[in-house]
Amino acid sequence: MPSRSQYALMSSKDRNTVLFICFSSAVAFFDFLIYLYLSDIVAANFFPANINPAMTKMQGLGLFVIGYLARPVGGIIFGRYGDIKGRKPMLLFSILVTAASLLAMACLPTYAQWGLMAPVLFIVLRLIQGMAFGVYVPLAWVFVAEHVPRQYLSVGCSYVTASFYVGVLFSNAFFLWLSNSMSTGQLADYGWRIPFFIAAILSLLPLLTWRWIEESPFFIEMKNVKPSEYVIKPFTLLFKHCKHSLFIGMVLTLIVSSITTVIVLLLPDLIELQFNLNNDLFGFSHSLGVVFMIFGCVFYGIISNHQNFGKILTIGSILLIAQMLSFFYHLQSGADYILIMYALLGFCAGIVGMIPAIIVQLFPTNVRLTGMAFCYNVAYGIVGVLVPFGLGYATLYVSFSPALYIAFIGFIGIIMGIYFYNLPEFKKIDHVI
Missing domain, CATH: 1.20.1250.20 (MFS general substrate transporter like domains)
Known part of the structure; x- marks a missing residue:
């Protein structure tokens, strides 16, 4: 397909693409794991207070699980568009949707302010973020695999996978710092919003280098060799x-x-x-x-x-x-x-x-x-x-x-x-x- 030999060395553009995806992947995992650390506090802010602690724990866990349930829907639907419209547009879409949903969650009124509308909106935003995450992870592997020479395919994908766990480490360190910097009351009052703001900003940072990121050469070649009336299914x-x-x-x-x-x-x-x-x-x-x-x-x-x-x-x-x-x-x-x-x-x-x-x-x-x-x-x-x-x-x-x-x-x-x-x-x- 692409004319470059599978034994070619990785170019500077390839390395920049891998770095871009790895940074975005680490941030994406941090974005998704926020609920794992703040599940109890988020549940207490978005659900009625006159229930037992065990139920609050289950509600918090439910908010985390909802993200998993949304991932197949987003991955399958948006994955289809990634095969039709291109990898790069879908990558931009997943980053923007993730950042927008996180920013909206950070600004969302609590149950005490908006009543039942607050948990409904939070769940909808969590579903949207889960759908975006569902397409991002496989897209990250595909994007790297289709840019690097074949001899670097395995190591390129392993860098992306490793970057997800870098996101886990960053999450551990960040929430350790947050819990040591704020009291339980401060976290419950306004501190829980901070990770969402930071996650939204970090999600958008990679876009500063967006103009240097190119579409997958495999996708470009596939579109070029197909007749104009061809419709992919x-x-x-x-x-x-x-x-x-x-x-x-x-x-x-x-x-x-x-x-x-x-x-x-x-x-x-x-x-x-x-x-x-x-x-x-x-x-x-x-x-x-x-x-x-x-x-x-x-x-x-x-x-x-x-x-x-x-x-x-x-x-x-x-x-x-x-x-x-x-x-x-x-x-x-x-x-x-x-x-x-x-x-x-x-x-x-x-x-x-x-x-x-x-x-x-x-x-x-x-x-x-x-x-x-x-x-x-x-x-x-x-x-x-x-x-x-x-x-x-x-x-x-x-x-x-x-x-x-x-x-x-x-x-x-x-x-x-x-x-x-x-x-x-x-x-x-x-x-x-």
């Missing part, structure tokens, strides 16, 4: 020709979403249900684990390519299973070396860094964003809604439940690795149907 083509790719993509996304949800987001709360650890030490250990997960993402991206995906995925999944089981065994033994064990767990979980590069190659150019958005958001929606509740309930009775679940996911990774190891060469990434 991503849904029709996707479900007619790519059923197998959709299934494989959803299984691979199940691996990514499960590892991210459990190890990055839920693990501290799940461990707290059954183990007594020093909170400060454990909080630092979790952040260290995320740091090493970032390193792991880049490491797996560097060592993997389209010729050895299967082998690396199999070995990485085995290492993840072993370390996850060792981690929980260590917790039961006293957790004397929690820092080392968490760092190793994070690095092994970095196997997720290489998986998006596999999913990108499952779909032809003219249905790539639609296919990735469908797989990513449907699988993530299922995991994001069911796993927190199901795993939290199971952990109350079996302390090893998180380890057993990740071991199950790792076993799926081994099966997929063996499948790709025996699979002939991927179709060319510039293939069109």
Whole structure:
């Protein structure tokens, strides 16, 4: 498709594109995780006060889950337009919608001021933001994959994946600072609005370099070689020709979403249900684990390519299973070396860094964003809604439940690795149907 050789070196424009996407991705994850840290305070401001604390907690969690439910809708609908109108216009759309929804939330009156209208508007804005986020994540991988030479495809996608976890680290640090800088009363009164304002500003910052960002060369070439009367139909083509790719993509996304949800987001709360650890030490250990997960993402991206995906995925999944089981065994033994064990767990979980590069190659150019958005958001929606509740309930009775679940996911990774190891060469990434 594009004339540049797949063995070409990455140009300065390519590097700028990767940096642009990575910064935007880190900010996007921060935007989405605000509710995870402020769920109780936001719920208290937007729902009636004359209810028990447990209900307030459930309402806050519900606001977070609503974002997951909105993602498949936005990803599928807007992903289709990204395959028809272009990657760059859809990227601009997702950034602007996210920033606008965050700014509106920051200025929204509370329940005490507007009554039932306040929670209704907040939920609508949360749905809009979730829809924008649903198209942004797969679009970020596609945008990078279609700009860099093929030899950098895996490492480019791993940089994007790692940047999501940079967003998690920034979130941890920011909300630690916010909670130490303000009293509970100040946070409940006006402090909860600050993260929304900051997130809106950070979301718009990348647009300062927008004129240096170019449309995907794959998309441009695809439009140029098609006759003027050609009308693309991503849904029709996707479900007619790519059923197998959709299934494989959803299984691979199940691996990514499960590892991210459990190890990055839920693990501290799940461990707290059954183990007594020093909170400060454990909080630092979790952040260290995320740091090493970032390193792991880049490491797996560097060592993997389209010729050895299967082998690396199999070995990485085995290492993840072993370390996850060792981690929980260590917790039961006293957790004397929690820092080392968490760092190793994070690095092994970095196997997720290489998986998006596999999913990108499952779909032809003219249905790539639609296919990735469908797989990513449907699988993530299922995991994001069911796993927190199901795993939290199971952990109350079996302390090893998180380890057993990740071991199950790792076993799926081994099966997929063996499948790709025996699979002939991927179709060319510039293939069109």
